Amino acid sequence: MGFDDYRINIQLECAGKVLEVNRAYDLTGCEASDYSPNLQANAQLDGAILNGNNIEPREIGIAAVCESKTRDFLVRFFNPKEDIKVKIKMYENMRWIMGRVSEFQFVKNRVGNRNAFEVAITCADPFFRDMDSFGKNIANIVKQFAFPFISPVAAAKDKGGTYHWIKGHLAGYRQFNTRLNLDNTGDIDAGAVFRIEAQGEVVNPIIKHESGAFVRVKRTLAKGDVLTINTERGEKRIELNGVNSFQYIDRDSEMFQLNVGSNMIEYDADVGYTNMAVYVYYTPRYLGI
Numbered sequence: 130m131g132f133d134d135y136r137i138n139i140q141l142e143c144a145g146k147v148l149e150v151n152r153a154y155d156l157t158g159c160e161a162s163d164y165s166p167n168l169q170a171n172a173q174l175d176g177a178i179l180n181g182n183n184i185e186p187r188e189i190g191i192a193a194v195c196e197s198k199t200r201d202f203l204v205r206f207f208n209p210k211e212d213i214k215v216k217i218k219m220y221e222n223m224r225w226i227m228g229r230v231s232e233f234q235f236v237k238n239r240v241g242n243r244n245a246f247e248v249a250i251t252c253a254d255p256f257f258r259d260m261d262s263f264g265k266n267i268a269n270i271v272k273q274f275a276f277p278f279i280s281p282v283a284a285a286k287d288k289g290g291t292y293h294w295i296k297g298h299l300a301g302y303r304q305f306n307t308r309l310n311l312d313n314t315g316d317i318d319a320g321a322v323f324r325i326e327a328q329g330e331v332v333n334p335i336i337k338h339e340s341g342a343f344v345r346v347k348r349t350l351a352k353g354d355v356l357t358i359n360t361e362r363g364e365k366r367i368e369l370n371g372v373n374s375f376q377y378i379d380r381d382s383e384m385f386q387l388n389v390g391s392n393m394i395e396y397d398a399d400v401g402y403t404n405m406a407v408y409v410y411y412t413p414r415y416l417g418i
Contacts, residue, residue: 139191142214143206148198155192159217160417162187162255184416187255189215189228192236192247200235200244207233207248215250216260217418223260224418228252254363256317256414267309267396267407307402308395311387315413318386320361322410325396327354329404336407338385339393345379352404360384387411 139150163185168177195203207213209230216225232249313319323336327350335345336358344358346367357368365384367375396407 138218139193140216141206142216143208144211146206148195148203148206150191150193150195152195153191153193155190156217158187158189159219162416184255187226187228187252188231189226189250189252190247191250192245194243194245196243198244203235203244203246204233209233213250215252217257219418222418224257224415225260226252226257227254256416257418258415259315259413262410262412263311264408264410265309265311267306267394267409307397308393309409311392311394311409311411313387313389313392313411313413315389316416317414318388319411319414320359320364320384320386322361323358323396324408324410325350325356325358326406326408327352327356327401327404328406330401331398331404332400333379334398334402334405335379335396337395337397339395340385340388342383342385344382344384346374346377347379348374348377350401360386362386 137153137156139153139156141148141150164182165185166182167180169180170177198206207230212227212229214225214227216223228250230248231251232247234247236245236247311321323344325331325334329352331350331354333345333347334350334356335343337343344360344367346356346358346369348356348369350356350369355370356374357366359366366373367378369377394409396402396405398405
């Protein structure tokens, strides 16, 4: 892919360092990754039964010239022992993917270009992600007026002659929505992170998906407790105040994914659901860019 015909920007992050690739002359591996058919042999029929396609790891290749950095910086930057974050902006889309360097070399035959290099980055997880993680509060505050706002309605005079305001307009109220529709705009299912903040006693909180799948944690939360449920593939965990609490999950629970498109999510508890402030975070995943 030549850069003369595309409006593309590349930024690489590794071990706290950032490399802006402004003079790239080739980029590969950003389209759909390779697929492997999952075939099941059938002794009584010709051919096989196709059970689906497995999406293989992705390799991104970048060829560029970087005259603003030293040779030593580039060698240290492309460390195969460190994770590298690849951010790519192509037209109106900007997405990122994680990987590790599988090959790096300087190109000697590009006359007049100092520090021309080629790098291959292998991404075990082949999916690009949106730059933003979308977050929503299921039970939110409905605003009535903008602040600062002063709305005296009546006043009373004390014995010293000082007036005190005793009434005012409602500025906002908490809306106890226990259901929320989430729109997964990606190409495949995506996990989510649910953060439950207890504002009072909560017994056995549960997060439900419209499919019937749910995650219930069999614990009693006290005021100030924070329960985190992560259903992302490869990152599934449950933490209470930062401590691993996966052992308290209900045996019938399923760490469900958000389907592509609309997803109705609901929260509840055996006791104290009105004491739950529930926040949902998710990042759409894409087959390519």
